[in-house]
Amino acid sequence: MDGPLFHFNVGHFSCIALRDDDDEDRKVLLINTGEHRVLIDTGNGDATSPPGRLLDRLSVVGIPPTEIDVVIVSHADVDHIAGAVDAHGTPTFPNARYVMTREEWAFWTSKAPRFPARAHSVKALGEALTQLAETVPYARLPHIHNRLDLIEFDAEIVPGIRGIAAPGHTPGMIAIAITSDNAQLLFIADIYYGWDAQADPSNAPKAIGDPEWHAAIDVDPEQAVVSRDRVFTQAAQAHMLLMATHVPFPGLGYVAKDGPNWQWIPYVASE
Numbered sequence: 001m002d003g004p005l006f007h008f009n010v011g012h013f014s015c016i017a018l019r020d021d022d023d024e025d026r027k028v029l030l031i032n033t034g035e036h037r038v039l040i041d042t043g044n045g046d047a048t049s050p051p052g053r054l055l056d057r058l059s060v061v062g063i064p065p066t067e068i069d070v071v072i073v074s075h076a077d078v079d080h081i082a083g084a085v086d087a088h089g090t091p092t093f094p095n096a097r098y099v100m101t102r103e104e105w106a107f108w109t110s111k112a113p114r115f116p117a118r119a120h121s122v123k124a125l126g127e128a129l130t131q132l133a134e135t136v137p138y139a140r141l142p143h144i145h146n147r148l149d150l151i152e153f154d155a156e157i158v159p160g161i162r163g164i165a166a167p168g169h170t171p172g173m174i175a176i177a178i179t180s181d182n183a184q185l186l187f188i189a190d191i192y193y194g195w196d197a198q199a200d201p202s203n204a205p206k207a208i209g210d211p212e213w214h215a216a217i218d219v220d221p222e223q224a225v226v227s228r229d230r231v232f233t234q235a236a237q238a239h240m241l242l243m244a245t246h247v248p249f250p251g252l253g254y255v256a257k258d259g260p261n262w263q264w265i266p267y268v269a270s271e
Contacts, residue, residue, distance in 0.1 A: 004057055006250035010241075011180025013160065017243065017250040018057040020056065022046060025194060026079055027251045028054055029187055029243060030063070031178060036158045037063065038070040040176055040187050042194050045083030045092065047136045055092070067111040067267055068093040070158055074102040075173035076108050077128050080245070089143035099106070099157050102150045104172025107219075109183045120216030164229055166191055167222025175231055182251035186235055191228050192255075192264065194247040241267065 006017040014032040019025070020043030044052035046069035053064065071093050073081055084098065085091050091098075114134050115121035121130045121196040151157065153165035153174065163174040169190045176187040196214070232255045234244055243251045252267035 003154045004053065004247070005060065006127070006252075008250075008252075009183075010178050010185045011183040013178060013180040015178070015185070016061060017252070018054060019249055020052040020054050020057075020079075020083070022050070022136070025246055025248050027243070027245055027249065030058070030061075030068075031161070033160055035156065035181070036070050037094065038072060038161060039068050039096070040072045041074055041080040041189070042071060042083030042092065044079050046087050047078060047082035047132060052079075054083050063153075063235060065093045066095050068096050071096045071098045071257075072157060072161070072163075072176055073098065073185050074128070074176060074187065074245075075170040076100065076104055076137045076141060077114075077170065077190070080141060080189070082136050085140050085143045088252065089140070091144060091147065096147070098144045100148060101153060101163065101172035102176055103153070103167065104170060105141075105150050105176075107171040108137055115216065116217070116219065117132045117216060124214075124216040154198055164231065166227045168220050168222075168227045170219050173227075184238070185241050185243060186231070188231060189245055190243045191224075191231060192242075192247065194244075196264070207262065228262075236262075245268065 002021040008015050012034065018030060020028055028043055031038040036182060045056040058065065066172045071084060074085070077260040083092055091191050097159060115130070118130070125133065128133050151163060154163055155161045160179050162177045164186070164188065166173050166175045173189055175191065178185045179185065236255050236257060240255060242253055242255065245251065247253065247264070248266070254265040254267070256263050256265060
């Protein structure tokens, strides 16, 4: 699927996967619960050149930023938080309650280095993206402080939407469970990347924890693996639909055990 929008339902919740870019696979998720319009992550905003396309995508579906009333930040890396405000610090979604875990806020406000080994991060991401990742979140987060709701891991955010602890990539990252009627979707943010599926011929995500790149972008690589295995075990047992930020559009799929490893099974729209 190459389009910028993908509409689907989770029970009676109306969902849209939106591509925040044209050339890569960076996605956000919009959910209309009937009571709330919830956005999960905000893309790159105007922090990059070219800028993120989230506002363009929302315009296409006829939703102005003022109608978003909850913005959930899975974690505060640049491609998830930068679109929350513009370069002048003005909130992009002026009527929204922004939501993040206490652990994530504490990490970024402590001014701890985003990458434990910068040489590895530069190799993995490149100099320009590494620089953005190490500067933009620290500059933009203070501008949402007064409208930010800090939650505990596994807290309910709005009825039918709950955070799920997934630390490792960053200390306070959450997956987000969306439940309506008997249907469920789990937004897993950066637990899994499309690159992981290309890590070896078996299609298993062995790149998680690999010092050549994945460990370079995980604050705690060992914890990232623990979180991945816990979340994937639960998802596989329940045959739960997942959505990941950085896999081919629309980012939906399932996981299954493949020997000691995991296999990503892309969602087929005809399902």
